[in-house]
Amino acid sequence: MDPSVVLSALVLGISIGSIFLVAALGLAIIYGTAGVINMAHGELIMLGAYTTYTLQTFLGVPFFLCLPLSFCIVALVGIAIERLLIQHLYNRPLDTLLATWGVSLVLMQGVRLIFGSDPKYVQLPAFLSTNLDLGIVNVSVFRIFVVLVAALLVFATWYTFYRTRFGIMVRAVTQNKEMAASFGINSGKTYMLTFAIGAGLAGVAGAMFGGLNIVLPTMGMSYVVEAFLMVVSGGGSLLGTILASGFTGQMQSIFAFIFNDTFARFLIFLMVVIFLRFRPQGLIGSGDTRR
Amino acid sequence: MSITRRKFLKTASVGALALAAPHVWLPGNREAWGATLTAGEPIKVGLLFSLTGGLAVPEEDSTLVMQYAIDEINAAGGINGSPIEPVIVDAKSDFKVYSSKTRELILRDKVTSIFGCYTSASRKAILPIVMQQDNLLFYPTCYEGAECTQNTICTGPLANQHSKDLIPYMVDQFGPRVFFVGSNYVWPKESNKNAKVWLEQANGELLGEEYIPLGSSEFGPVIEKIRAAKPDFIFSTVVGASDIAFHRQFKQAGLKVDSMPIASLTTGEIETKAMGAEFGAGHFLSAPYFQALENPTNEKFVENFLGSPYGKNGTTHYNMEETYTSAYVFKGALEKAIADHGIEDVTPRKIRDAAAGIKLSADVSPEGEVWIDGENFNTWLVPKIGQCQADGSFKIVKEAPEHVAPDPYSIYPDIGKCTADGLLAPDGTLRTDVI
């Protein structure tokens, strides 16, 4: 095969992996900390995209400012969901899954009622719509931008959870709720903030995906299944999710070059199922955490 | 061996058959239409489109424009003095609902005809019922053909009409090397087969053919393949949200619209509006209708429609116009059927038969004169090529010199030819209800 094609495939793999990662990051945090499978994650991404659209179209906020604003606004929605619903269901994992599915229905239809079902789009600064020609590979600036934002988000998340007091609290609660409580850590508040951060990350993801393609009430669904697979095969940890996203992104890109996109998708699903058969705890995750 | 098994099945089924007294239906026999039209009474038709869900974007417009057309016909005195009464249902973008709503429309509401569907999948879902109940479906958009039933009238372009002009035009303007990109389903694949025929005639060269999963928004690998192939233009049958992602990523990847434009069968006014005009500008579309068509009928249609309460979405496009003309085809055919048989004896099947050769003049049809083929009941029309402008509107750059005949089996001459009575195979056998 032509070396420039191979190189393109690899570069694209990084880009696809970073998109998977951005989509999965918030989910991984919420799952890793609170053990909640948030089925409304896709709709939080969608909310992020609509937030950006609204800020841009009606208030004229520039795109780069929309990213942090989307984070904040969707994080607030996350807090609302956590306070009103999820906090009552922490000891019923399957029920949180169902309840958040209900939330996703409500969010999707609510947005449709407000914005209508015709597609919207996010306006990008002109330079993000250009490309970078490096001779043998050609990369679009927007894809580089997504990779950079992904790296930034990963760093910020890592810093928050491993280098701040809040992070220590979160990990204490994750390890042992009762013990943490005896040290005066409010696990309810910790969960709430984690949920807010997870939702906020989905909001940023939405703001960026709005630039990559179309903004529709149903757009969340297309990311959510892949995002779940990243989290599950990564074992629910931050590092695991990064590795899983990077690896899957490469596979998707390479298979798409060799075969076609549809078959690539199918192969990935198959690989994840087989992988989990032999390593049910995921890439990074301890096996003996029962009882 | 087969006899004993048959015998067993027969015995086993006798009991069940005894319970099944009413509605026993033998294959080949069709149910009669269980209603009659009365002069002066409303004529019920079903509008079967999705008002919610993923298909709502194009189909809600179809419902609106049908209501507009029905109002217009009723205001002008209806059909033989009877007003048309639309029965509007929501198919919720779910083929199960299409199927059950069709039953509702035919069996409960006893509609005379159904106007509905935007996708072949939903059409295939409801055709068995429509055929069995011998009702009539007006399918008002483009499709792949390769279907021959006695219960469908289509007012959109078939695969053989759609790209006939587009391919030679693009080869002529930009060069012979082309790359095909489509969504992964039946219509793009069939359209591409037709396009290959035109490409060969135009001495073009096909560099590659790629299909994207429906709804997918990742065009990275495909765009890299296109970049490596360096075509003169791209022929696209990508649909829906994917189409918008494709155009956006095309520009973001640095492909140039001047040297490698996309010639599409789908990217119309709605899509360019949704992707942002700067991503659509410069690309081409082949369709029988554009909002920018300059003729008095269209100008009147656009003005009146957008001024009416139904024009709330602010645009007209080929799909809506094809739906609009289907209402007038129905009117023409029903008037003819009433004249031929008397209003009491009109059935949906007789309306279909009467539609053969029905012509809509340029005064009625915004896209210009069209007529229904007397054999396969698709539409003779004039495909036009438009180029998207910086503001998202289209400029007509070419109009076919004459009407193009619809032929659902143009690339499958071995299978047969669609006639009014069924699919006529080359060996002379006639098969009905081929779907």
Place this chain on the structure above:
Amino acid sequence: MTINPYHDKRLQWVAYAIFFALLALVPILLDDAFLLNQLSTFGVYGILALSLSLCWGFGGILNLGQGIAFGLGAYGMAMTMQMQSQDIDTNPIPPFMLNNALESLPMIWEPFWNTGTGIFLAVAIPTLYCLIFGALMFQARVSGPFFAIMTLAMLSAFYTVFIDLQPYTNGVNGISPPMPLEVGSLVVDPYSTTSYWIVYAVLLLSTVVAKLLTQSKFGLIVRAQNNDPERVRFLGYNVAVYETLIYAISGCMAALAGMCFTFLTQYVSPSQFDVGFSISIVIWAAIGGRGSLLWAIMGAFIVQGAQSYLGDEFLNTWILILGFFFILVVRFLPGGLAGLVELILGKLPNMSKQQKSPGEKPVDKASLKEA
């Protein structure tokens, strides 16, 4: 301790009998092809909700991919029906295959020439799939939300692959057999009482089988592993085998539902594998009451009935209403409507002094909390 009449085993059987007697009266009392057909469709949904209640409500295995078995069964039936309208000498290949450049009938279609084999395969293949997938997952001790996500992933995989295998499945457009199903000399007209009775029989059979299963030792162990799989393992049972079996039995019922659905609609397409559809099965079972077979069935009738009659009334707000209702049920009424009925019956004056016997439904409120 007072006994809630809800838990009375005899009264439970009476409730089942009344429900099926009412359903049996429908075709006798009314002669409306449309309503019959609609009720038959609801019956199919009822089978689906029942099958999910069996594996989720009793076994604790939340299957978000019940549409897989349903869809495979539906495809098997559609292929059988399609081949009935083909002729081995003059017209051996379904029309859509010719458009996809197939010169001869693919191998996987060959068995469907024979109606009996076709119907057998339509049940056997999905059941076999469930056995294999279940064994893979449960032996690796994948359970709970993890398993749910894996079923969702498989659902997406099936959806993708059935679209991609266009020459064999006609892709997105699906298969619409032009003729109704014929078994021997019996024509299963979708608008007739025949098809109604077939669906009725399948629903009745599934219900009886499911009910007996839950009362068997097997059912008891399945419920026990829902409480605490590890404890069951330490008693010497191979939990994975029990999980796999209940999952496969539930899948088998879903496959039967899929077959019924195909002869009712004469159409099948990859949207059978749509995520939304599989989730609605969960919604029916949850709203009706996952822990009760009968209420799960009624959940399907109630939600689908409301959807087809109120859905047009409320149009855009319908999904909103359904979503909110679903959230409320999950949050406040994990037992669904069944839990509500149980609560109300529990408040009534004590009617029966009978001792409770083993094999009852675990539907008191406390019992529905997962560990």
Place this chain on the structure above:
Amino acid sequence: MAGVLEIQNLQKNFDAVKVINDFSMDVIELTLCCLVGPNGAGKTTTMDLITGRQKPTSGSVTFRGHVITGENEQMIARRGLGRKFQIPAVFRELTVRQNLEVAYSHEVNALKNIFSFSSRQCDARIDEVAEQVGLQERLAVIAGTLSHGETQWLEIGMVLMQDPALLLLDEPVAGMTEQEIEKTADILNTMKKTKTLIVVEHDMGFVREIADIVTVMHMGSLLAQGTIQEIETNQQVRDVYLGTEDH
């Protein structure tokens, strides 16, 4: 008498930490052996290693002449090894009777159990065991509503229903009242006439009442073994216990 359970050079590492370090022990048939030791001594891990819940890093466990290391939980259970957990594990949604019925695991084949509805043997055995653990009046009650002591007895009853040759009981009297402890001691003393038992326990008073042999673990290793009198006078054991002062 032959050793019914032989543990040889058992070792379990979690990363670099040796949780069980070269632990060996023999259990003689029809005796009650108490496994004691301070928190973190590795008692529960030893139980896990014997019953297959965790796999040892090295070493072996032999039960009635079969090496069972590497076998999974259900295979070991079928060989006649029953276990009661530290945190009582009963089926909280099922009735007491159903709990015992599940525990009657003479037939483990799933396909056969589909066609099995009720058996007279099982009912007879339930009555017998229920009487033994004193729950005959509580059979119709949902297990989740039992008191803590009753839950402990139910789980002991479940292990008895299994009819194992060797019972491993992890802290059977934790959280019980004085009377309940006394009753439990009676139950265990009756049981050891027909069964071999290993009991993990902190409460030395209770150990004194039931133990034939006491094994003391410390830091994953065997510290001492002998009769209760021998252990109570062992200086090493005193040092370890004084260091932590646990009960």
